[in-house]
Amino acid sequence: MEIWFSLDPHLPPTFFSQPLMSWLKTNLLDRRPLNAIPWNIIFSHTCWLLWLNHNKLVFTKQHIPHATLLNNCLCCAVEFLAIIGFPSTKRKDTVFYVSWSPPPLFWHKLNNDRSSLATLSLLVQEGLSWDHLSHWIVSFIRNIGLSTSVAAELWALRNGLLLAHNRGINKLQVEVDAQDVISLITSQYNDLHPYSAIIHDCRLLLRMDWKVTLTHTYQEANQCADKMAKKGHLMVAPLLFLIFPPLIITFFQMGPTVMDHTPLI
Numbered sequence: 549m550e551i552w553f554s555l556d557p558h559l560p561p562t563f564f565s566q567p568l569m570s571w572l573k574t575n576l577l578d579r580r581p582l583n584a585i586p587w588n589i590i591f592s593h594t595c596w597l598l599w600l601n602h603n604k605l606v607f608t609k610q611h612i613p614h615a616t617l618l619n620n621c622l623c624c625a626v627e628f629l630a631i632i633g634f635p636s637t638k639r640k641d642t643v644f645y646v647s648w649s650p651p652p653l654f655w656h657k658l659n660n661d662r663s664s665l666a667t668l669s670l671l672v673q674e675g676l677s678w679d680h681l682s683h684w685i686v687s688f689i690r691n692i693g694l695s696t697s698v699a700a701e702l703w704a705l706r707n708g709l710l711l712a713h714n715r716g717i718n719k720l721q722v723e724v725d726a727q728d729v730i731s732l733i734t735s736q737y738n739d740l741h742p743y744s745a746i747i748h749d750c751r752l753l754l755r756m757d758w759k760v761t762l763t764h765t766y767q768e769a770n771q772c773a774d775k776m777a778k779k780g781h782l783m784v785a786p787l788l789f790l791i792f793p794p795l796i797i798t799f800f801q802m803g804p805t806v807m808d809h810t811p812l813i
Contacts, residue, residue: 551598554618555590556582587626593624646766655719656685658712660704660767683728686711701729702746709753709760718758723765 552559564575575591580591597620604610612620634752688711690703699798701724710718724730732743733750741747 551618585629589628594621597621646768651721655721656717657721658708659726660708681692698728699743701726702743706746706749712754720760722760722762725765725767727764730762733762
């Protein structure tokens with residue numbers, strides 16, 4: 549009881565008489581500032597540290613002085629607040645819809661994606677090429693083995709660009725759902741970067757004798773490439789070219805609309 553009054557000398561009389569669940573709910577929803585720190589942050593950390601202190605006293609007979617415990621409660625609350633930032637007013641969510649759209653007249657579009665079974669695991673990369681009528685042109689799936697997701701995205705971009713250029717495509721829109729890959733390609737990078745070789749290849753391909761745009765897209769608008777990349781984990785061959793779309797993709801081929809709009813918040 550002493551620790552609570554040390555934190556807030558103006559606690560209401562009902563603070564110690566409420567049922568447990570009501571007590572927790574009331575205080576965890578209380579955002580009134582106490583020395584510029586919201587009370588619910590101080591309250592939650594104090595409950596946790598009191599529980600830890602009780603366990604130490606019971607199991608190890610270790611007693612923490614009142615002043616130390618009080619200081620620890622405030623320090624933890626301040627540290628937590630510094631990490632998450634001061635709670636602002638409730639944000640207003642905005643819903644907007646994304647979908648795949650065909651490229652302009654006489655252009656082609658390349659959608660790349662990768663799939664992994666872990667952060668550092670077997671990765672599969674995939675690329676799809678479409679024309680302005682939403683017709684499937686060609687696709688490739690490649691299992692690159694153990695690597696990182698960034699490396700897989702870069703290899704998918706490099707292989708997709710090379711495939712499109714070799715097929716004589718001279719106007720290409722490239723969409724990837726990894727913003728960090730676009731940043732690596734479009735910004736300055738150090739030659740000592742672990743992926744400098746593949747980044748250099750991608751830049752050379754982008755500067756060849758054709759028109760290429762590289763843009764970011766949301767994963768929800770890249771569902772065909774995502775489905776194909778996930779399917780690649782089941783294939784035996786290290787590299788597979790598909791001239792005709794597999795059954796898993798036919799659901800998404802809906803004429804000019806190609807796929808339904810997906811809401812994002």
